[in-house]
Amino acid sequence: MKQKAPKESTQVDELEEQVVEYLNHHPDFFANHPELLGKIEIPHESGAAVSLIERQVEALRSQLQESQQKLSELLEVARTNGQLQDRMHRLTLELIDAATFEEVLNALEDELHDDFKADAVELRLFSASNIDEHLDETLSGQTDTFEQFFSQNQPICGKLDQDQLDYIFGTEGDRIASTALIPLKSEGVLGLLAIGSCDADRFAPHHGTEFLTRLGEIISRTLQAVSLPGI
Secondary structure, eight states: OOOOOOHHHHHHHHHHHHHHHHHHHOTTHHHHOGGGTTTOEEEOTTSOEEEHHHHHHHHHHHHHHHHHHHHHHHHHHHHHHHHHHHHHHHHHHHHHHOOSHHHHHHHHHHHHHHTSOOSEEEEEEEOTTTHHHHHHHHOTTOHHHHHHHHHHTOOEEEOOOHHHHHHHHGGGGGGOOEEEEEEEEETTEEEEEEEEESSTTTTOTTSOOHHHHHHHHHHHHHHHHSOOTTO
């Protein structure tokens, strides 16, 4: 048979609920009775009792630390984005000044290696009519990835198969742990820019690709304006 709670305990619970409800409806209660703040004691994790004011100060200090941490993270993101914009600006100026395919390639090699710390940079161009032939000659059974890549026309990041790495980077493929692939498509231009890194986390699948998309658009327009070899 279930025992009933003692009457005194029930009355205390009801009284506590009334106090909570009253304070919720009168948030200025302690402002009107500041003398009570120093008298109220709240158990601390250490076992010692602290006043309500001390507990509030501790809570505010903890919130301040969290806010400062979030602010530091936001400032770091802003600083990184600012640096990225500066690098993008320099690369864009270099590409604007490029008058030939060789100068475009040199600009990409220099800027991506120096400013963006790429370990390998490769530019592959195809004609729309023979892209399948190019891929089939080198990547028998591996063309699906590239066909989907060109079809979606979106940059991808991550780890490539060894055959794909060998096709893109040649002998350097063995040391590339992650890659950013950028499609290059515009009038008269079809190809890809591959940026390789020895760091497996440098180009992870979950990384954003907005910058890579803009880079691909700029390079595509630049290539459209210069004489392309063999196309």
